[in-house]
Amino acid sequence: xxxxxxxxxxxxxxxxxxxxxxxxxxxxxxxxxxxxxxxxxxxxxxxxxxxxxxxxxxxxxxxxxxxxxxxxxxxxxxxxxxxxxxxxxxxxxxxxxxxxxxxxxxxxxxxxxxxxxxxxxxxxxxxxxxxxxxxxxxxxxxxxxxxxxxxxxxxxxxxxxxxxxxxxxxxxxxxxxxxxxxxxxxxxxxxxxxxxxxxxxxxxxxxxxxxxxxxxxxxxxxxxxxxxxxxxxxxxxxxxxxxxxxxxxxxxxxxxxxxxxxxxxxxxxxxxxxxxxxxxxxxxxxxxxxxxxxxxxxxxxxxxxxxxxxxxxxxxxxxxxxxxxxxxxxxxxxxxxxxxxxxxxxxxxxxxxxxxxxxxxxxxxxxxxxxxxxxxxxxxxxxxxxxxxxxxxxxxxxxxxxxxxxxxxxxxxxxxxxx
Ligand code: LLP
Numbered sequence: 067x068x069x070x071x072x073x074x075x076x077x078x079x080x081x082x083x084x085x086x087x088x089x090x091x092x093x094x095x096x097x098x099x100x101x102x103x104x105x106x107x108x109x110x111x112x113x114x115x116x117x118x119x120x121x122x123x124x125x126x127x128x129x130x131x132x133x134x135x136x137x138x139x140x141x142x143x144x145x146x147x148x149x150x151x152x153x154x155x156x157x158x159x160x161x162x163x164x165x166x167x168x169x170x171x172x173x174x175x176x177x178x179x180x181x182x183x184x185x186x187x188x189x190x191x192x193x194x195x196x197x198x199x200x201x202x203x204x205x206x207x208x209x210x211x212x213x214x215x216x217x218x219x220x221x222x223x224x225x226x227x228x229x230x231x232x233x234x235x236x237x238x239x240x241x242x243x244x245x246x247x248x249x250x251x252x253x254x255x256x257x258x259x260x261x262x263x264x265x266x267x268x269x270x271x272x273x274x275x276x277x278x279x280x281x282x283x284x285x286x287x288x289x290x291x292x293x294x295x296x297x298x299x300x301x302x303x304x305x306x307x308x309x310x311x312x313x314x315x316x317x318x319x320x321x322x323x324x325x326x327x328x329x330x331x332x333x334x335x336x337x338x339x340x341x342x343x344x345x346x347x348x349x350x351x352x353x354x355x356x357x358x359x360x361x362x363x364x365x366x367x368x369x370x371x372x373x374x375x376x377x378x379x380x381x382x383x384x385x386x387x388x389x390x391x392x393x394x395x396x397x398x399x400x401x402x403x404x405x406x407x408x409x410x411x412x413x414x415x416x417x418x419x420x421x422x423x424x425x426x427x428x429x430x431x432x433x434x435x436x437x438x439x440x441x442x443x444x445x446x447x448x449x450x451x452x453x454x455x456x457x458x459x460x461x462x463x464x465x466x467x468x469x470x471x472x473x474x475x476x477x478x479x480x481x482x483x484x485x
Contacts, residue, residue: 068349069099069457070433077393077431081460084354084393088429091453091464093356094373096440098129098465100137100458102350103436107141110342113324119337121187123167125305126152128343128437129351133456133465135159138346144187146305146341150177157184167302167339169216169266171196171237175203182209188339189213190264190302192239197252197260205257214262214302214339215252217245217287219280223268223306226384232267232280239265245287246294253296261297262336263287266304269344274318274326277306281330288334302339303327309348311387311434320345344437351436353378353452354393357428358407366401366417369424374406375413376446378432378439382412390415392422393429400424408447440466445474 069080077084079097087097107122114120123144126135130152135145136159144165145156156166164187168177171192178200181189191197191213204211218239221232231238240248245263253260267280281303288298308317331338355373362368380386390404400423404415415432424430443451450473454466 067105068102070102070352070431072395075394077391079352079457079462082457082462084431085429087455087457087462088354088356090462091455092468093354093429094371094377094452095354095468096351096435096452096454096466097354097431097462098131098134098347098351098436098454098456100456103134103137103346104141106346106350107138107143110320110340110345111141113320114327114338114340116324116328117331117338121165121167121337121339123165123339123341124346125341125343126156127441129347129439130155130441131454131456131465132159133463134347135161137456146343150180153181153184153186163187167341169264169341173200175199178203178211179207182207182211187212188262188300188302190216191252191260192216194240194248194251197248197258198255201252201255201257203257205255209257210259211257212259212261213252214264214300215240215245215249215260216264216266216302217242217284219265219267219283221267221276221280221283223271223276224273225268225270225308228384229270230268232265232276242283242287246290249291249296250294262300262302263291263298264302264304264339266302266341267306269306270308271306272308272315272317274323277323278326278330281327285330285334288336299336300339301331301334301336302341305341305343305345307342307345309344309434309437312389346437348434348437351439352431352433353388353435353439354429354431357424357426357430359426360402360424363403366403369402369404369421371404371406371415371430373432373452374408374447374449376408376444376449377406377452378415378435379442379444380438381415383442388415388435389433390419390421391431391433392424393431395422398423408449445471448474450474
């Protein structure tokens with residue numbers, strides 16, 4: 067459930083009419099609902115009420131906006147980060163360093179140092195090579211890096227290939243059948259406190275079965291590692307829960323996920339870490355856009371909106387579906403191709419989509435844009451970065467300024483020797 071609803075014929079974000087935001091801030095603009103973020107954060111936490119010891123670390127990559135992170139920090143959430151940039155955002159939002167988990171296959175030495183200096187809670191090590199480098203850096207700094215070893219369980223998550231991470235040929239984690247040996251090697255390194263294992267098999271999962279298979283494999287590994295004399299106190303189960311992009315999508319409810327987790331992990335005797343992103347932020351945001359013009363097409367008309375693939379990349383990158391709806395629907399439908407202004411055919415949000423009837427100047431939204439939306443923007447075609455707005459009841463605030471193309475150009479130089 068979210069808080070983007072039509073009231074008196076006009077779509078509102080909570081109690082704010084979207085045309086008011088368009089007037090104040092312009093379009094395109096991402097609009098987030100605080101109440102929806104908080105609701106999702108509560109629902110996910112409540113779903114895990116049978117897990118005695120846990121840290122819920124929001125996947126910052128899904129929506130790194132500082133105000134969004136602040137809302138989640140106030141909900142007691144930690145942060146799953148994959149770069150020093152994300153770590154700094156989490157810290158700036160007031161998330162305690164010990165609630166920060168650092169994942170990712172390509173952490174650089176500089177990033178490891180910065181994270182050790184900040185005193186983050188856990189590094190999820192993705193390879194033996196990375197573990198050895200981290201151990202060396204930590205030891206030289208006189209610090210201890212608390213770590214989990216990320217396991218590649220070779221489970222097909224049944225999601226889009228580009229967002230699947232747990233198959234043997236994906237770049238993530240260490241192969242499960244080599245995990246015991248690599249764990250043994252890394253656990254013996256000074257500078258490292260290897261205290262657990264981690265897994266994340268993919269994103270936008272519509273089925274709990276692959277997750278359960280991965281968790282069971284992890285449980286067996288925990289038993290084996292303990293059998294080999296290792297102390298395992300933490301297991302990170304990653305993120306991945308899918309959200310409905312279409313009204314008719316049926317996704318596993320967080321409560322079912324929580325019950326499965328509690329059942330599978332009940333004898334593990336560890337603190338569990340979760341890294342949800344999309345399930346918290348996805349339906350807490352829309353991309354508000356204005357129709358530039360409607361152009362006749364051979365079959366269907368092209369509804370050309372002022373948002374483009376650089377603002378919301380998911381349809382172009384993954385063929386992803388985002389619901390598209392008028393802000394002031396007149397009750398009639400049309401079938402249209404929804405496209406942005408960018409000069410390539412990939413800048414297409416939908417072909418032959420039946421949607422609310424729209425004409426030049428009308429406002430519309432792409433729904434479910436709160437996760438992997440603004441954060442994946444680029445400035446392609448010398449378009450700027452869109453603004454972001456957070457709504458809270460009847461008030462709203464710009465939480466990220468629009469960065470126009472001129473500001474981006476100002477950061478560029480023509481060297482003297484070229485003039
Ligand atoms: N933990 C790790 C280690 C991850 O790699 C990810 C997502 C998450 C947690 C959060 O997953 P979530 O709960 O949001 O599914 N750009 C793509 C999604 C990429 C996800 C990458 N990793 C998209 O727009 O669909």
